[in-house]
Amino acid sequence: MTPKELSEDDKKIFHAIDKNDVILLRAALVDKRNVNILNENLITPLQHASYRGNKEMVQILLDQGADPNLCEHAYGYTALHFAGLSGNVDVCNLLLLAGAKSSAVNTLGRTAAQMAAFVGNHNCVTTINNYVQKKDVEYYTVVQGQQTKPYLQPFLSESFHKFIMTINVHPVRIALNLQSIVGLIEHLDEIRNVLELMCRKEMKGKEMNEVMSLKFHYLGYIVEAISKIRKNKKDDDDKKSDVFELFTRKLLKPNKDGNLDFMDNFLKECIREFPFRECTLFKQMVASLTGNDPPSALSVITAAINGQRGFMDHISVCNTCGEEKPGKKCSKCKVVQYCDRNCQRLHWFVHKKACTRLSQSSSDQSEPQETKVDPSDLNAEIENLLVSN
Ligand SMILES: [Zn+2]
Ligand SMILES: [Zn+2]
Known part of the structure; x- marks a missing residue:
């Protein structure tokens, strides 16, 4: 396919993106202009803005109806490939939420995550690999077979989706997310149950995904622990937030030597309870935990879910929840x-x-x-x- 001759108005769209100028772009997009167009390099405005890593422009173009999967590029780079190369995590997320297919490969046979890894944009890799399609969550909000009510109430769909896509798997961060994302705290048992089902589903069929199976098991294990604390406290008059405070205090309390024994044992128990003991990932985790001078269970789980990072030790993290580059x-x-x-x-x-x-x-x-x-x-x-x- 060859690009049609661009009109002067269409040229203004590409020009604005070239200049990284959001105001110019807004001005160029009046009258619900069609943005699924190609420039002389067979690139759409969305691909161009993704390559620039400009979150605001990407959002504007998606709002204007840009197709995240439209790709005529000679080397098969989709908008998501370009976003992965740009290193901007927010742009990757926007494209994925808009339905960008993460399995699309370029002419080298590489996916967007693989290209992001190739240039060292590790946060883009984890964002893309941790992404769960909304339909995979919505499946549990529909009544199945003999059920009278679905596993997950439909209004929880969005909150739950947000919760399971966390990249930081520090248990305190997961607890804080459970506390802060609307609606989750009142439905811990439902959430626990759906995570269990998702954990098992990832290991069925042709496209088994050990990593996501482990992640769902892990999140479910933490939800269950918090749910137990909450049930034991139910009769007290304390505030809801105290459940999370109790949980995080247990995890963060060091022993005499300054080690986080409680957290380490809690997470080792979680690994032990993973139901798929024959899979490679489980065996790898056990091997590293039983080797000489074993790393912490948290670092083993983080590496299993998010991959080995390497050369990232200098990055500062929050002392409480492990979030990178705290402000x-x-x-x-x-x-x-x-x-x-x-x-x-x-x-x-x-x-x-x-x-x-x-x-x-x-x-x-x-x-x-x-x-x-x-x-x-x-x-x-x-x-x-x-x-x-
Ligand atoms: Zn201080
Ligand atoms: Zn923090």
Whole structure:
């Protein structure tokens, strides 16, 4: 197919993307203009904006009806291939949500995730590989056979979909997601059940996916643990948030040697309960946990789900939930980093002693004092202890 001669108006669309100018692009797209067009290189505006890694432009073009799978490019690069090359995770997500097929290959036989890996855009690889099609979730919201109600109530579909696509698999982050995504906390047993079904479904049929099967098992295991804490607390008058606080405190509490024994054992038990013990992934995890100087169970699970990263050790993470490149740090010691005040609050019971020590080792004046914190004053106390990086 050869491109039709572009009109002056169509040229303006490509020109705006070339200039990375959102305002120009909006101006070029008046009158519901058709954006499924090709330039002289057989590239659509969406492919072009994806290559630029411009999230806003990609959203504008998708809103205007751009087809994420339209591809006439000589080397078969789809918009998702270009997004993977750009390194912009948000652009990958927008395209996937719009229905971009992650299985499409270019003329080298490579998928978008493989091309992203090739240029070292690891976050794009995990975003694409962790993506679950909405229809795979919606399947559980429909009444099947003899059922009187579906496994998952339809209104939970979107929240659940968001929950299972988390890339950060730190158990505290998963708990925080359960707490913050609308509607999930009231339906833990339903969610647990659907995750179990999805875990088994990934191991059926021709296209077995051990990684996603493990991920669904893992998420289900954490949901179950939180659900148990919640049931035991039901008769108390405490707030809902206390369930998550109890859970995260258990996980983050170090032993005498400063190791996170509880978290490690909790996660090892999760691996042990994975129902598909014959699969390669399970055997690999067991091998690394039983070898000499074994890594933590969390790093084994992270590597199993998100792949080996390599050369990424220098990246800073939140001390509470493991989120990469957190935006804040403790203003007193200026050493430990957090996503936000909530992450700092959850970690304060561990950090408060170290914080005093760390901040005094820098000023080195007064006698070390242990700060006594009344939990009800906690928010006030840390109110001024968080600054942006
Ligand atoms: Zn955090
Ligand atoms: Zn501190």
